[in-house]
């Protein structure tokens with residue numbers, strides 16, 4: 493199995509979308525096992541939590557997008573969640589994944605990998621001028637909190 497689809501309408505979904513209602517029809521059935529779906533759901537939530545925290549502590553970050561490897565890897569709890577962070581204050585250094593361990597006390601029950609790039613580098617990733625590691629692809633964009641001072 494290499495792709496995830498909505499079992500109702502067939503829309504292809506990223507691993508990050510697998511645990512949420514289908515953006516096209518709202519359906520919740522997938523062509524993957526319930527166990528795989530549960531892992532992906534938890535990973536997507538952890539990715540959103542991690543992204544929110546990074547937006548709060550690093551004002552130079554303008555956008556954060558998930559990165560996903562093949563489903564066979566992402567369905568494993570040991571495969572890190574991966575975030576591509578676009579930071580206006582960083583220096584261009586290409587795609588350099590930095591690995592972090594689990595931080596269960598902080599709501600990050602998975603290992604994580606952060607790739608920090610400049611806005612220019614992000615444009616090059618979108619056009620494939622700058623390559624992601626083998627088998628990785630851009631996932632969904634994670635929302636920037638609208639109220640960064642709310643402490644929420």
Ligand SMILES: [Zn+2]
Pocket residue numbers: 498499500501502503514515516517518519
């Ligand atoms: Zn659907």
